[in-house]
Amino acid sequence: MAAANPLYDFVTHLGDNALILGHRLGEWCGHGPVLEQDIAMTNIALDLIGQARMYLDYAGKLSGENRSEDDMAYKRDVMDFKNALITELRNGDFADSIARQFFFDQWNFLLLQAMTESSDETLKAIAQKSIKEVTYHKRWSSEWVIRLGDGTDESKEKIQRAIEDVWMYTGELFMSQPADADLIAAGVIPDVTGLKAAWDEAVKAVISEATLTLPEDEFMQDGGRKGFHTEHLGYILAEMQFLPRAYPDATW
Amino acid sequence: MVESPEHIAEVWKVLFTVEDPEIPVISVVDLGIIRDVRDEEGKFVVDITPTYSGCPATKVIEESVIDALNEAGIEPFEVRTVLSPPWSTAMLSEEGRRKLKEYGIAPPADESTDKMALMGEERQITCLNCGSKDTQMVSQFGSTPCKAHFKCKDCFEPFDYFKCL
Numbered sequence: 001m002a003a004a005n006p007l008y009d010f011v012t013h014l015g016d017n018a019l020i021l022g023h024r025l026g027e028w029c030g031h032g033p034v035l036e037q038d039i040a041m042t043n044i045a046l047d048l049i050g051q052a053r054m055y056l057d058y059a060g061k062l063s064g065e066n067r068s069e070d071d072m073a074y075k076r077d078v079m080d081f082k083n084a085l086i087t088e089l090r091n092g093d094f095a096d097s098i099a100r101q102f103f104f105d106q107w108n109f110l111l112l113q114a115m116t117e118s119s120d121e122t123l124k125a126i127a128q129k130s131i132k133e134v135t136y137h138k139r140w141s142s143e144w145v146i147r148l149g150d151g152t153d154e155s156k157e158k159i160q161r162a163i164e165d166v167w168m169y170t171g172e173l174f175m176s177q178p179a180d181a182d183l184i185a186a187g188v189i190p191d192v193t194g195l196k197a198a199w200d201e202a203v204k205a206v207i208s209e210a211t212l213t214l215p216e217d218e219f220m221q222d223g224g225r226k227g228f229h230t231e232h233l234g235y236i237l238a239e240m241q242f243l244p245r246a247y248p249d250a251t252w
Numbered sequence: 253m254v255e256s257p258e259h260i261a262e263v264w265k266v267l268f269t270v271e272d273p274e275i276p277v278i279s280v281v282d283l284g285i286i287r288d289v290r291d292e293e294g295k296f297v298v299d300i301t302p303t304y305s306g307c308p309a310t311k312v313i314e315e316s317v318i319d320a321l322n323e324a325g326i327e328p329f330e331v332r333t334v335l336s337p338p339w340s341t342a343m344l345s346e347e348g349r350r351k352l353k354e355y356g357i358a359p360p361a362d363e364s365t366d367k368m369a370l371m372g373e374e375r376q377i378t379c380l381n382c383g384s385k386d387t388q389m390v391s392q393f394g395s396t397p398c399k400a401h402f403k404c405k406d407c408f409e410p411f412d413y414f415k416c417l
């Protein structure tokens with residue numbers, strides 16, 4: 001896209017977050033540690049894919065190129081994806097996926113809460129719809145952080161390590177782009193920098209109940225919103241986009 | 253064609269015959285998925301709303317609604333998806349709740365019960381098999397997006413609970 005289109009960028013960012021994390025959780029299907037949690041992860045995946053459809057449908061309209069939600073999901077390459085890096089990290093073990101989910105859910109909830117006040121009717125409607133689902137996600141991932149942290153020596157060690165590994169990808173969620181300023185001023189999108197304090201408080205409460213400790217490292221990796229991704233995203237897209245690229249416009 | 257309140261009622265009657273694909277005893281009207289039926293300049297407009305964002309039944313429901321209206325000879329019409337206000341289990345009709353129960357799915361408690369549950373407090377869901385209130389949530393995610401998985405601690409029967417949204 002030639003001309004700057006800040007709202008398209010932001011909506012695509014939210015859509016890509018949901019799509020990529022939903023895809024990652026979908027990879028757990030049939031591999032969960034127990035049946036109930038396998039089902040939980042795929043239920044959350046389904047919610048996120050549903051949310052991705054709403055965002056990407058809207059982004060497609062904002063693109064000025066009449067793109068469909070499928071065009072958005074299947075016909076863009078890595079550099080055009082705007083998801084936060086945390087959403088594309090590999091599943092790892094159950095603790096890795098829980099740590100990733102926990103940090104993301106806590107952020108997503110606060111973002112949606114703020115976005116239910118958006119002056120943009122579509123974003124407001126998507127936020128009002130999604131926050132109900134994300135409330136359940138946040139509860140589930142927080143409970144698991146507590147259960148693993150305050151569990152056996154082994155589960156504690158694994159979730160502590162997972163939290164340390166994911167930590168450097170959390171900062172990006174609170175970095176806004178220069179082009180966001182006008183949209184924030186107009187009340188269209190939330191100022192993500194303003195969500196940090198509430199996120200810190202919510203995260204610390206759970207981490208403390210889980211008898212875990214947060215890393216003190218301050219270095220935070222960013223790049224997702226600018227299209228600079230980890231090496232993992234290409235593999236996700238290769239799998240996700242194979243069919244529509246091999247058989248364009250296939251229907252069933 | 254000229255619409256009248258009778259025509260609108262006719263459309264509702266057809267919609268009452270469309271069942272939820274996952275819970276085939278309950279009409280999409282009783283589920284609260286049909287938000288509005290109105291006449292817009294000589295065209296029937298049916299507003300439908302998804303339950304959960306990712307519920308795969310949404311697409312099937314939309315197609316079933318279109319098929320049913322076509323079959324009943326209703327024309328012209330348009331089915332539109334609306335997101336706002338978001339669907340909530342409060343939109344389930346009394347009839348819908350009764351049918352859920354008959355079908356073997358515990359209907360959603362009132363919203364405050366689930367809010368309590370979200371705050372980490374226990375909710376009281378009655379076992380459909382023996383009526384005991386001594387039940388336990390196994391998982392807040394169940395066989396479909398709208399259900400949680402429960403078990404009864406008295407008769408040990410597992411059951412689905414249609415959770416509040």
